[in-house]
Amino acid sequence: MAMPAATTLLAWTRLLRAADLASQHCAASLRSLGLPPPEWYDVLLAIERSGAQRPRDLQVALGTEQYALSRLVDRMVRAGLLNRVPCPDDARGHTLHLTIEGRAMRAAMWPVYAQAIEAAFGSRVEEEDRVALARLLAPLAKPISA
């Protein structure tokens, strides 16, 4: 296959750098206040929104690896934020529920996370450009087919 076009390489490096810088900033921001990392928030939010989720569904929704999610849930259960409840329909699995502390943690994390997103991303791009970015990135945010 041919070498990627120059514009491809430029956009490529900037995409990776931008995502890395921004996510690092968020993680650092949460950590500096003694809060868990961003993935925890995503899990807490997803479960809070749906009431309960099977690990498999979460895995798909969040785009994580199966083992990564398994261990992430482990840690969150150990931290008292989540409960694993045996699943009546399917004895292989279980459903995940928020504890009171889990709900509180999500609420506590949001302002910090939100502010970090704003600082690392929102405030650095004009509204109009954010719209354009969302549109341009849409195809790239879909699973790679080939």
Next chain:
Amino acid sequence: MAMPAATTLLAWTRLLRAADLASQHCAASLRSLGLPPPEWYDVLLAIERSGAQRPRDLQVALGTEQYALSRLVDRMVRAGLLNRVPCPDDARGHTLHLTIEGRAMRAAMWPVYAQAIEAAFGSRVEEEDRVALARLLAPLAKPISA
């Protein structure tokens, strides 16, 4: 601080997802052929271009953490791709040089890496949109000031 605008959140999630999917694809592509991960390529390329580099300069250029680069270089030296040469000007540090194998490895990695970038990114966005993306991402690829 206020909650980020809806467009911010949408663009944000897509940015992270897009970068993650694409870089995963590249890493997997190289690994499936028994080649080292993308970071190794970046290091090899940077050194090949400049002839030699101090770790500190590489760290800045690649945007990695100091300890991460230190250990990455370790592995690459152990793999026989790099040499650490004492630095005459500054006895604290050293300069990094490619070995013959290092040069060969960079050359071997490129077609694979290039094709992966093309598959994960280039071929999924029109030329015109790549230009737009590069422009929109430019401010985000700069270090976060605040």
Next chain:
DNA sequence: TTCTTGTCGATGCAACCGCATGGGATTTTC
């Protein structure tokens, strides 16, 4: 010079990730 401060790079330790695999339950196939 001597003392303080700053920079370069390495590393111990604990947490985390990726790969491969395993055990158990379910669905499919014949």
Next chain:
DNA sequence: GAAAATCCCATGCGGTTGCATCGACAAGAA
């Protein structure tokens, strides 16, 4: 309805990361 294939989730192991810190040199101040 038994065997085969598939799916759900966990985990052992080795490699990697992040944090904090350290040792060594360099540069600036007194």
